[in-house]
Each structure stands twice: as C-alpha cells, then as structure tokens.
Amino acid sequence: MIRDQIRQIVTEAVGSAQSSGNLPAVDFPPVEIERPNQADHGDYSSNFALLATSAIKKATGQRANPRQIAQSVVENIPTGGLVGSVELAGPGFINIRLHENWLQQSVLSVLEQGASFGAIDRGKGQRWQVEYVSANPTGPLHYGGGRNAVLGDALANVLEAAGYDVQREFYVNDSGTQFQLFIESLYVCYIQLCEELDGLTKRNLEIPEGGYQGAYLHDYAKLVRERRGDRLAHLEPGEARAELREDGREIVVRDIEDELASMGVTFDRWFSEKSLYDEGLVDQLLEQLSDKGEVIKRDGALWFLASSYPGNEKDEVVVRSNGAPTYFASDIAYHYDKFVRRKFDRVINVWAVDHQGHIPRMGAVMRALELDPERLKILLYNLVKLIRDGQEVKMSKRSGDILTVREVVEEVGPDAVRFMLLTTSPERSIDFDMSLAVQRKNENRVYYVQYGHARICSLLQRAAQSGHQNPEKVPDDAAEIVGLLSDPAELTLIRRMLEMEEQIELAVDRLSPHNLTYYAEDLTKTFSVFYENCQVLHSDVPRDLARARLLLVLAAKTALSRVLNLMGMSAPEEM
RNA sequence: GCGCCAGUAGCUCAGUGGAUUAGAGCGUCGCCCUGCGGAGGCGAAGGUCGCAGGUUCGAGUCCUGCCUGGCGCGCCA
Structure with missing residues (x-):
C-alpha cells in the first residue's frame, strides 16, 4: 500500500536521524501516517514529531521541540520515487506530497490491475467466514433481511479484495421450533389443497397456534402437490409431516435463494442446522462441556453455565426439561464446527440488533471451547424502516402479510436497494424512502454514480468512433504520454483513484463497508470535475494529450466499476 | 431497574485524538450551455456536534453523570 510505503520511508528517516545523532536514541512510538483533511496539507502527513516529544520527555525528562524533531526527520526523507515533496508545518507536522511523475505513471498501474484494482494483501493466508442472512427457513425474506444480505455480501467482497480467503455461508435453521411450525402449517395447506383438488374428504385442519399463514404457503403447497400428488394426504399425519420436511425445506430454501439472487447475493454454502444433530455433534459437544462442568442439570433442564x-x-x-434442545445447543456445535473442524481463522456473523443479547453468550461459548473470543466477530446492524409516499409502510405479521426483499427489489431495483442499505x-x-429510490432525480445518489460510469x-x-485507437488497449508509448497529464483536475482524479486501497482497508478494519458509497460518490464527483475542465475529444486538444486523457478516463472507469462491484452493484454502460 | 446502540446544517447522513474555516448530498438562493450524456459544474447562506462536567498541549471523537429515542434482558430465535 502507498501509505505503508510512506510509513516505511518516514520510519527509515527517523532511523537515519537517530544514527546521525540528530534525534535522541530513545524508543519512539511507531510512525503513523494519516490523510490530512485539507488538500494543501499534502497527500499524507505524520504527527510523529508530536508523539516523539512526549516519548523523549518520558525517557529523558527533557522537553524537546516538536518542530525541531520534525525538521530532523524531514531532512532525512529523500524525494524521488513516489515522494514529491516534504515539508514541515504547523506545530510539527510532516506533510508529504506524492510525486507528479509517479502519479502520472500510476494511471498505468490502475489499468494493469484492472478488475482487481486496489487489492491488498492484508489477509494473505487467512481463512475467514462471513455468515449472513441466515433467516429462518419459514418463508420469503422480510425486507429487513435485505440489509443483512447487502452488508454481509459487500463485506465479503471487501475482505476478498483485502486478500482474505472468504467463505460465504447461510445457516439454515431447519431443526427448531419455527421450522417445525412451518412444516405443520405447510402440511395443513397441502391437505386443504388436496381436499379441494382431489376431492378428498374434508378434515377441517387448521394452522397451528403460532404457525404461518402467509399466502406464499399455498404456493409452496402447490409445489409439493406437483411433486407428490396427493400421496402424502393418505399417510398418517406424523409420517406425512416427516416426509414433508424434505420437500418443505427444499422449496423454502430455493425461494430464499432466488430472492437473494435477485439482488446478486449468493452463498458458498448453505449449512444445515439439522445436520449437526444428525451426525451427533450437538450431543458430543454437550457431553464434552458437561465433562468439563460447563453444562449441568438443574430443574430438569440442561444449563450452560x-x-x-x-x-x-x-x-x-x-x-429443555421436555428434552427438546434450544437453538443455543446447536449454536455451540455450529461454532465448534466453524472453528475447530473447519479451522476458520475468523468468523463474522451478521446479526440484527435484536440478537444483541446473544453476543456475550457466544463469547462465553468461545471461552468454554477454549477458543480465542476475538476470533468471533459480530456485525450488528439496526433495523430498516420502509417509507413510501412519506409514510411508514406498516404490515401485519399475524396474517403473514409481510413485505419481502423480492418485492422491494422489484419496486426500486437491486442497485438502488444495495446502495441505499449500504x-x-x-x-x-435506516429510513428507506422507496419513493425516493425510484426517482431518477438529483436527490437520488445511486443514479449520480451510475450516470458517471455510463458517461465514461x-x-x-x-x-x-472518432478514429482513436481502441481506447481499451494500452499503447506502447503509454508511459510517455501519461506524462502529459498535469492539469489539476487530472492529478486530483488520479489521487482520488489511488485511495482505493485505503478505502478497502478501512471497510475491513471497521467490518463495515459503508464508506464505499461515499468513496464512489467522491470518485464520480472528481471525474465530473475533470470532465468539465478537460476536453478529451475535441479538435483543439493535441492528439497525444487526448490519448493520455483517454487512458485516464479508462482508469477512472476501472476504479469506478471496481467500487460499484465491491458494493455488489452493476456498472451500467448506458442508462 | 440493568445492558447495548443512536442523538452532527432545514432534511438524509459521513466524520480514523490533532494545524485559525466540523464535511457531503438534497433542499434554498445566485451563477455556467456555438464543446465529449445538464441525470453535470461553480459559488453563497445555513452548525451551542443532545446537555453538564472531566482527562489532554488539543475532544464531534476518550472518561463520568444526565436527557431523549430505539433495541435487548424467556426452558423464543
């Protein structure tokens, strides 16, 4: 990374200053490099001298002058390469500007990297898992789950860009109470459908207490009947429901899968909760914890302490005292499987805030399993409120009449959904204003960015068309002609593109990719300024300059589509 | 009651402990089209960063207390 290179250069300068006696031989804190808020403070700056002052005071009791320290460091920073100029500023800041030649040449570096532009190797050799959505397999996805999907997916993208080996997983809760209720509800719908269509005697079955009643259940039931005819209706209810589990699971999971795919979210693995029971891992873990005294029997139930x-x-x-395990039992086994069997270095679970109470418990589980709790990170996100025509979209949960991810995607489009939720x-x-998201107006930030890409x-x-060589191809004299890019708007655009690595790093550090949306806007804005100020295809523009600018435009396209792709959005060629 | 999160411009939101002016978009008010997509660009107005203390050379950012709102504290998930 550029910033790492700068850090290295400054660190070496500190070393030189120390060995030549200009700086005292005390232990200094590591050099930090930051991005100044103001452009005239350079591309990068370091507050090293200010921190060093207190380090010297601590070590020797002497008071040092930060400006003097900074001066000693500045003198030892060679210009050339990526460093254009170095200056001492304010109370002792070291401001560094990138070299113009180096900036120009980096246009070619952007083009070389292409679709992987901005990739860094911070995660090299590490296997991380992002588990997200993991909604109960009892029906279509509530729109709130859309935020989970978007966050998890973009985070996984960004982690991959940062060099992590990432696995995307959806945990299918196909074993608990909710799933059982879903199957029972589906059974009732199926029977009713068979009674109606196959003329079977009415049994007047009713959806069980707490069961599911959405209209989608009838669609599911139809699918079951298409597969099985009325065969299951002739079996004992218990037997029929057992058989229905498989069909029901398949149908609902497929439905959720399709729904997520409609906004470009896919998974590497759909992990079955039931499989943890089937292979006895849950029992094994409970025994194991019980042997260690972490799990005891009390009041007829089994408790994790x-x-x-x-x-x-x-x-x-x-x-429970009735012998039924809670979801927490399988969660223990599930995380054992993640860390001990599959050996993920780190796992990120994306959860809605209403699961916050579960976080400390999982920390306890990690410790009980003798795993470093730091290896499990929870990305908590808050709820989404849908607004349409200035009013909150309310829905009745009882009737199962929920607004689904699919419906929201159909209404506002996958790209707008992703951008807005990010x-x-x-x-x-989030107050998600759907009426705004569909408007093709200035207020809609999604279009601003995509429009920029289309314009490029x-x-x-x-x-x-106007007789330039295929602009998508980098010419042999590219290294020479990019040297013609010296307009402030051109250099600013290059600088902005070079922030890509840092933006990716930032999203990874915070486990939150929302900065990408702002970066995308910023990048677009910077391109627009270039576009206004620098003509490309115009008779007044010298041919080589036009060619150089075309390379810059191509690099801008590379950068902008890269950010859009990281966010999981499309980069439209035209709109 | 306890815990977690949020409170920044009229609105929606960024903000990684540092340099006299805390940023963006929208909205408002002015400009810029004989030129590559005006779904654009430039500029202006607009802020007690919820409140009160504290730490520091320096706090929107860290600490404490309080106020407001959301969520959580089940043999639910």
Whole structure:
C-alpha cells in the first residue's frame, strides 16, 4: 500500500536521524501516517514529531521541540520515487506530497490491475467466514433481511479484495421450533389443497397456534402437490409431516435463494442446522462441556453455565426439561464446527440488533471451547424502516402479510436497494424512502454514480468512433504520454483513484463497508470535475494529450466499476 | 431497574485524538450551455456536534453523570 510505503520511508528517516545523532536514541512510538483533511496539507502527513516529544520527555525528562524533531526527520526523507515533496508545518507536522511523475505513471498501474484494482494483501493466508442472512427457513425474506444480505455480501467482497480467503455461508435453521411450525402449517395447506383438488374428504385442519399463514404457503403447497400428488394426504399425519420436511425445506430454501439472487447475493454454502444433530455433534459437544462442568442439570433442564464468564449475568438452557434442545445447543456445535473442524481463522456473523443479547453468550461459548473470543466477530446492524409516499409502510405479521426483499427489489431495483442499505453505518437505523429510490432525480445518489460510469463509457465509445485507437488497449508509448497529464483536475482524479486501497482497508478494519458509497460518490464527483475542465475529444486538444486523457478516463472507469462491484452493484454502460 | 446502540446544517447522513474555516448530498438562493450524456459544474447562506462536567498541549471523537429515542434482558430465535 502507498501509505505503508510512506510509513516505511518516514520510519527509515527517523532511523537515519537517530544514527546521525540528530534525534535522541530513545524508543519512539511507531510512525503513523494519516490523510490530512485539507488538500494543501499534502497527500499524507505524520504527527510523529508530536508523539516523539512526549516519548523523549518520558525517557529523558527533557522537553524537546516538536518542530525541531520534525525538521530532523524531514531532512532525512529523500524525494524521488513516489515522494514529491516534504515539508514541515504547523506545530510539527510532516506533510508529504506524492510525486507528479509517479502519479502520472500510476494511471498505468490502475489499468494493469484492472478488475482487481486496489487489492491488498492484508489477509494473505487467512481463512475467514462471513455468515449472513441466515433467516429462518419459514418463508420469503422480510425486507429487513435485505440489509443483512447487502452488508454481509459487500463485506465479503471487501475482505476478498483485502486478500482474505472468504467463505460465504447461510445457516439454515431447519431443526427448531419455527421450522417445525412451518412444516405443520405447510402440511395443513397441502391437505386443504388436496381436499379441494382431489376431492378428498374434508378434515377441517387448521394452522397451528403460532404457525404461518402467509399466502406464499399455498404456493409452496402447490409445489409439493406437483411433486407428490396427493400421496402424502393418505399417510398418517406424523409420517406425512416427516416426509414433508424434505420437500418443505427444499422449496423454502430455493425461494430464499432466488430472492437473494435477485439482488446478486449468493452463498458458498448453505449449512444445515439439522445436520449437526444428525451426525451427533450437538450431543458430543454437550457431553464434552458437561465433562468439563460447563453444562449441568438443574430443574430438569440442561444449563450452560454462561454466568461464570464475563459479560454474562445468567445461565442458558441448552436442553429443555421436555428434552427438546434450544437453538443455543446447536449454536455451540455450529461454532465448534466453524472453528475447530473447519479451522476458520475468523468468523463474522451478521446479526440484527435484536440478537444483541446473544453476543456475550457466544463469547462465553468461545471461552468454554477454549477458543480465542476475538476470533468471533459480530456485525450488528439496526433495523430498516420502509417509507413510501412519506409514510411508514406498516404490515401485519399475524396474517403473514409481510413485505419481502423480492418485492422491494422489484419496486426500486437491486442497485438502488444495495446502495441505499449500504450508505448508513450499520448501528444506525435506516429510513428507506422507496419513493425516493425510484426517482431518477438529483436527490437520488445511486443514479449520480451510475450516470458517471455510463458517461465514461459513452466517452470511450465515442473515442473509438472518432478514429482513436481502441481506447481499451494500452499503447506502447503509454508511459510517455501519461506524462502529459498535469492539469489539476487530472492529478486530483488520479489521487482520488489511488485511495482505493485505503478505502478497502478501512471497510475491513471497521467490518463495515459503508464508506464505499461515499468513496464512489467522491470518485464520480472528481471525474465530473475533470470532465468539465478537460476536453478529451475535441479538435483543439493535441492528439497525444487526448490519448493520455483517454487512458485516464479508462482508469477512472476501472476504479469506478471496481467500487460499484465491491458494493455488489452493476456498472451500467448506458442508462 | 440493568445492558447495548443512536442523538452532527432545514432534511438524509459521513466524520480514523490533532494545524485559525466540523464535511457531503438534497433542499434554498445566485451563477455556467456555438464543446465529449445538464441525470453535470461553480459559488453563497445555513452548525451551542443532545446537555453538564472531566482527562489532554488539543475532544464531534476518550472518561463520568444526565436527557431523549430505539433495541435487548424467556426452558423464543
């Protein structure tokens, strides 16, 4: 990374200053490089001298002058390469500007990297898992799950860009109470459908208490009947429901899968909760924890003694007194599987805020399994409120009449959904204004960015038509002609593109990719300024300059489509 | 009651402990089209960063207390 290179250069300068006696031989804190807020403070700056002052005071008791320290460092930073100029500023800041030649040449580096532009190797050799959505397989996805999908997917994209080996997983809760209720509800719908269509005697079955009643169940039931005819209706209810589990699971999971695919979200693995029971892993883990005294029997139930771990106030039931395990039991086995069997270095679970209470418990589980709790990270996100025509979209849960991800995607389009759900930091709730998201107006930020990309494409296309060499191809004299890019608007655009690595790093560090939306806008804005100020295809523009600018435009396209892709959005050629 | 999160411009939101002016978009008010997509660009107005203390050379950012709103504290998930 550029910033790492700068850090290295400054660190070496500190070393030189120390060995020549200009700086005292004390232990200094590591050099930090930051991005100044103001452009005239350079591309990068370091507050090293200010931190060094207190380090010297601590070590020797002497008071040092930060400006003097900074001066000693500045003198030892060679210009050339990527460093254009170095200056001492204010109370002791070291401001560094990138070299113009180096900036120009980096246009070619952007083109070389192409679709992987901005990739860094921070995660090299590490296997991470992102588990997201993991909604109950009991029906279509509630729109709120859309935020989970978008966050998890973009985060996984960004982690891959940062060099991590990432696995995307959806945990299918096909074993608990909710799934059972779903199957029972589906059974009732199926029987009713058979009674109606196959003339069977009415049994007057009713959806069980707490069961599911959405209209989608009838669609599911139809699918079952298409596969099985009325065969299951002639079996004992218990037997029929057992058989229905498979069909029901398949149908609902497929439905959710399609729904997520409609906004471009896919998974590497759909992990079955039931499989943890089938292979006995849950029992095995409960025994194991029981042997270690972490799990005990009390009041007829089996308890995990979570309260012996920090942050936990109470114990948790893992097996109810009626013998049925809670979801928490399989969660223990599931995380054992993730960390011990599959050996993920780190796992990120994306959860809605209403699961926040589960976090300390999982921390306790990690400790009980003798795993470093740091290896499990929870990305919590707040709820989404849908607004249409200035009013909150309310829905009745009882009738199962929910607004689904599919419906929202159909109404506003996958790209707008993704962008909108990504702009806000996860811990904040979102008021998602659907009426605004569909408007092709200035207020809609999604279109601003995509329009910028389309305009770039149109420019490149026009270039090809007006007799330029295929602008998508880098010419042999590219290294020479990019040297003609010296307009402030051109250099600013290059600088902005070169922030890509840092933007990716930032999203990874915070486990939150929302900065990408702002970066995309910023990049687009910077391109627009260039576009206004620098003509490309115009008779007044010298041919080589036009060619150089076309390379820059192509690089801008590379950068902009890269950010859009990281966010999981399309980069339209035209709109 | 306890815990977690949020409170920044009229609105929607960024903000990684540092340099006299805390940013963006929208909205408002002015400009810029004999030129590559005006779904654009430039500029202006607009802020007690919820409140009160504290730490620091320096706080929107860290600490404490309080106010407001959301969520969580089940043999639910």
